[in-house]
Amino acid sequence: MSATEDLAHSLQRGCEALGLVLQPAQQRQLLDYLALLQKWNKVYNLTAVRDPAEMLRLHLLDCLAVVSPFTRAITDRLAAGLAPKVLDVGAGGGLPGVVLAICCPQVQVHCVDAVAKKMAFVQQVAAQLPLANLHAHHARVEALQEQYTLIVSRAFASLADFVQLTQPLLAPGGAWMAMKGRQPEDEMAALPVGIEVFHVEPVTVPGLDAERCLVWLRPDSRGV
Known part of the structure; x- marks a missing residue:
């Protein structure tokens, strides 16, 4: 499983745990946002969290909750x-x-x-x-x-x-x-x-x- 697929799987599991039903397009947008956050973070220091999996857990899932x-x-x-x-x-x-x-x-x-x-x-x-x-x-x-x-x-x-x-x-x-x-x-x-x-x-x-x-x-x- 690629890193991207792993993130998508983790996002899906998180949404299921929250009882949150999102359209596939919305899940793609969340993952695209995560990718942009990771890319811009290298220059703009938007968050102290660097690892994409940790960004998903500590930021995306925290907000999805x-x-x-x-x-x-x-x-x-x-x-x-x-x-x-x-x-x-x-x-x-x-x-x-x-x-x-x-x-x-x-x-x-x-x-x-x-x-x-x-x-x-x-x-x-x-x-x-x-x-x-x-x-x-x-x-x-x-x-x-x-x-x-x-x-x-x-x-x-x-x-x-x-x-x-x-x-x-x-x-x-x-x-x-x-x-x-x-x-x-x-x-x-x-x-x-x-x-x-x-x-x-x-x-x-x-x-x-x-x-x-x-x-x-x-x-x-x-x-x-």
């Missing part, structure tokens, strides 16, 4: 008449933004990062795969003007910093989704008045023996 809860949240907000528009803050090389854009083509995914080379890479990914629903913004998050239904982050900042930086960008009825390791009790206790954690969702990543969770937040009834 949140696709089902993400999709449920989008479906709920579509039912409420909200636009399927998402912001990935501190997106780096596009994790989880690129993965979400591949798995959820009905969602407009906007990635923002202050590092130009990282957003140049995401632009290249959008052009090559191609992903018409993936958008890259080289900017500080404070400079953005639009509003988003869901605002997501992966290893970006503390929960308090995350919501304070993006608070003006959250559309009415929207929510924040923070990808974390173990449940961040200290960060949750330090949230500003007007923000509530309405759900903490354990996440299991295939092949990874480490705690993961999603922290869901929203403005509470007192307002922000």
Whole structure:
């Protein structure tokens, strides 16, 4: 079995373990993204992980593990008449933004990062795969003007910093989704008045023996 076939097999096994049904074209896009990440990483240092199999396990599967809860949240907000528009803050090389854009083509995914080379890479990914629903913004998050239904982050900042930086960008009825390791009790206790954690969702990543969770937040009834 070639290295490419081995990666494809590992991806398929991971999707099955997650109960995630992806089209063959989507699986190819994920593998093409992985290949681009490996290629650009040699020059742009997008991730400290170098081995493609480890990239798949630590990055792709980690992000694929949140696709089902993400999709449920989008479906709920579509039912409420909200636009399927998402912001990935501190997106780096596009994790989880690129993965979400591949798995959820009905969602407009906007990635923002202050590092130009990282957003140049995401632009290249959008052009090559191609992903018409993936958008890259080289900017500080404070400079953005639009509003988003869901605002997501992966290893970006503390929960308090995350919501304070993006608070003006959250559309009415929207929510924040923070990808974390173990449940961040200290960060949750330090949230500003007007923000509530309405759900903490354990996440299991295939092949990874480490705690993961999603922290869901929203403005509470007192307002922000």
